Amino acid sequence: MSRTGRFSLRRSSAVAGRVLAQIRRDRRTLAMLILMPAVVMLIFGFALGGQASNVPILVDNQDAGYAAAFGTTAVSLHAGSQVLTALQTDNVVSVTTGNFTAGKAGVDSGTYFAAVLIPSNFSQTILMRAQGRNVTASILLYIDGTKPSIAASVLGALQGSVQNASGIKEFNLVQQYAYGGVKLSGLDVSIPSVTAFVLTFLVLLISLLTVSRETTSGTLPRLYTTPLTALERLLGYILSLLVVGIMMVIVVFAVGVGLFGAAVRGDPALLVTAAVLYGLVQVLLAVFLSNFARNEFQAVQLAPLIALPSMALSGMLVPIYSLPGWIQPVSRIVPMYYANQLFEGIMLKGYGASELAFDFLALVAMAALFLVLAMSTVKDRIDA
Amino acid sequence: MFKEGKIKAVDGLTLSVRKGEIYALIGANGSGKTTTINMMTGALAPTAGRITVLGAEMPRHRHVVSSRIGVAPQEYSLYSDLTLEQNARFFAKLYGMGSGDFQRRFGELNEVLRLKGRERSLVSNLSGGMKRRASIACALIHEPEVVFFDEATVGIDPVLRAFLWDYFRSLRSNGLTILLTSHVMDEAGKADRIGLMRAGRLVDEGEPESLMSRHGVRSIEDVFLKLSGKELNDV
Numbered sequence: 001m002s003r004t005g006r007f008s009l010r011r012s013s014a015v016a017g018r019v020l021a022q023i024r025r026d027r028r029t030l031a032m033l034i035l036m037p038a039v040v041m042l043i044f045g046f047a048l049g050g051q052a053s054n055v056p057i058l059v060d061n062q063d064a065g066y067a068a069a070f071g072t073t074a075v076s077l078h079a080g081s082q083v084l085t086a087l088q089t090d091n092v093v094s095v096t097t098g099n100f101t102a103g104k105a106g107v108d109s110g111t112y113f114a115a116v117l118i119p120s121n122f123s124q125t126i127l128m129r130a131q132g133r134n135v136t137a138s139i140l141l142y143i144d145g146t147k148p149s150i151a152a153s154v155l156g157a158l159q160g161s162v163q164n165a166s167g168i169k170e171f172n173l174v175q176q177y178a179y180g181g182v183k184l185s186g187l188d189v190s191i192p193s194v195t196a197f198v199l200t201f202l203v204l205l206i207s208l209l210t211v212s213r214e215t216t217s218g219t220l221p222r223l224y225t226t227p228l229t230a231l232e233r234l235l236g237y238i239l240s241l242l243v244v245g246i247m248m249v250i251v252v253f254a255v256g257v258g259l260f261g262a263a264v265r266g267d268p269a270l271l272v273t274a275a276v277l278y279g280l281v282q283v284l285l286a287v288f289l290s291n292f293a294r295n296e297f298q299a300v301q302l303a304p305l306i307a308l309p310s311m312a313l314s315g316m317l318v319p320i321y322s323l324p325g326w327i328q329p330v331s332r333i334v335p336m337y338y339a340n341q342l343f344e345g346i347m348l349k350g351y352g353a354s355e356l357a358f359d360f361l362a363l364v365a366m367a368a369l370f371l372v373l374a375m376s377t378v379k380d381r382i383d384a
Numbered sequence: 385m386f387k388e389g390k391i392k393a394v395d396g397l398t399l400s401v402r403k404g405e406i407y408a409l410i411g412a413n414g415s416g417k418t419t420t421i422n423m424m425t426g427a428l429a430p431t432a433g434r435i436t437v438l439g440a441e442m443p444r445h446r447h448v449v450s451s452r453i454g455v456a457p458q459e460y461s462l463y464s465d466l467t468l469e470q471n472a473r474f475f476a477k478l479y480g481m482g483s484g485d486f487q488r489r490f491g492e493l494n495e496v497l498r499l500k501g502r503e504r505s506l507v508s509n510l511s512g513g514m515k516r517r518a519s520i521a522c523a524l525i526h527e528p529e530v531v532f533f534d535e536a537t538v539g540i541d542p543v544l545r546a547f548l549w550d551y552f553r554s555l556r557s558n559g560l561t562i563l564l565t566s567h568v569m570d571e572a573g574k575a576d577r578i579g580l581m582r583a584g585r586l587v588d589e590g591e592p593e594s595l596m597s598r599h600g601v602r603s604i605e606d607v608f609l610k611l612s613g614k615e616l617n618d619v
Contacts, residue, residue, distance in 0.1 A: 222461035222522075224427035225532075226478045227450045381443070382428045 043312040052153040054094040057114040058103030066123040080118040082165030092157040114143040138172035145177040146348040179349040191262035192343035193316040205303040207286030212299035230380035245279030265350030274342040284370035291377040310336040408572035411581030417565035454528035458535040464508035479526035493521040533564040569605035
């Protein structure tokens with residue numbers, strides 16, 4: 001075998017050295033290589049660091065207390081207050097006391113995750129059972145079924161509080177699910193946020209690639225000499241990518257709703273409007289960001305940099321109120337947060353436009369912001 | 385002038401191109417030819433100095449002038465994943481041409497530039513020479529008054545080069561003004577006037593014959609060598 005035919009580690013290391021030199025030259029890539037794992041680890045660490053906590057619930061304690069005689073001993077019980085105190089000290093839930101009807105309305109509007117009614121005869125029933133009567137105490141729970149894992153945590157907190165409070169093992173938990181009263185399947189509850197994620201990641205990725213391809217194809221210098229203005233070019237990108245975004249929306253719903261049969265309780269037209277609006281936000285964000293990418297490689301890196309933190313901060317993985325306090329406000333500037341609100345609201349809760357007006361407006365405002373940013377950073381000449 | 389950081393790419397360049405002439409800007413690689421063309425076509429803003437094209441200041445009035453000029457950049461600057469016709473139609477639309485006008489003009493250009501039969505070919509499948517001609521066709525599609533060809537004949541065979549020069553001369557006889565750049569000195573002898581660039585400056589200018597006689601040499605290349613003192617003058 002000739003010398004050049006032999007495997008040469010030296011040549012391999014030449015290739016490795018050259019690749020590293022190229023990465024070192026590309027400052028943006030280098031920054032991304034260091035920044036991205038750090039950002040993703042930090043955000044996911046915070047987001048997934050604990051179980052559900054601070055889940056907002058309303059408790060209506062109507063328990064009047066009860067006194068009964070056990071032989072010669074008189075026993076007085078205020079079990080409702082004990083349950084309430086136990087819940088207030090449990091950091092899984094964040095308790096507001098109030099009227100059960102108002103609490104149910106609060107669950108329907110998304111203010112509370114659950115409303116709990118401790119009836120006036122709660123203590124009485126417990127003591128009567130202790131006296132040997134065939135009665136069981138009950139608690140009424142009106143709960144948001146759109147997030148099964150949080151519902152399970154709330155249920156656990158409630159059961160634990162009742163048992164600790166009065167030492168009884170048996171009580172009825174009468175559960176009512178909000179939004180139509182039907183228990184939702186795992187698929188139902190995951191499709192809205194998966195839809196939001198797919199639109200976030202893929203629309204962003206395709207848009208970034210498409211726009212940055214113009215930069216790498218070498219056609220920009222010629223375009224700069226034609227009557228095409230930078231704004232016309234920008235609008236051209238936006239229109240074409242919006243078509244792509246709409247196609248993705250159709251595919252996502254065809255599979256999610258058509259194939260898997262995910263629930264859509266609200267107006268399908270409103271759902272499509274929300275999805276297209278969110279697609280537009282992502283397109284505009286991508287067009288803006290691609291003004292800073294010098295090549296397709298840099299552009300591609302931006303997609304996960306946006307999409308992964310969005311996942312953690314949009315409520316997709318962990319509810320916003322379970323995130324550390326200082327990070328919660330950040331979720332309000334994440335477009336995917338509003339997309340989640342809209343998709344869950346329409347698909348699971350059957351909300352209409354009036355309930356979701358704020359989320360729609362937030363996305364419209366973000367679209368406008370990204371459009372202005374894209375317009376103010378688009379280049380209409382060769383980079384100096 | 386165009387200055388980037390401490391490097392002056394083009395400095396102290398004064399030239400004027402007459403209506404209806406072929407003006408060849410020649411110089412070594414890196415002498416500032418492309419930068420000059422980019423400034424003239426409005427793709428690059430000069431950091432100092434003044435440029436007028438068709439009586440309008442560039443790049444300030446770029447959007448007025450742009451529909452009257454055509455540019456074939458040094459890189460082909462075509463969408464390689466589209467067909468020749470799709471490329472040409474796209475540029476025609478940017479210049480506001482109607483479909484009828486486009487069909488007529490595209491047919492004419494394909495005939496003259498010998499691209500007939502390749503209209504539906506992807507640009508990526510065209511040969512280098514064909515890409516060059518396709519790029520020229522896209523620059524001429526809207527019947528401009530002034531065209532800028534940056535290294536239009538680089539990397540093509542002598543037969544095609546001769547053909548292109550014949551074509552440029554026929555365009556000129558139809559009243560077109562052509563400014564082209566080349567680093568192939570001798571072919572510039574076919575231009576009406578030549579400007580020699582070195583390190584961002586115009587070192588001499590004139591008709592090919594008068595340049596050669598003025599410097600007492602027999603070729604444009606010799607004129608260039610004489611002016612550059614035989615130094616390596618890549619910037």
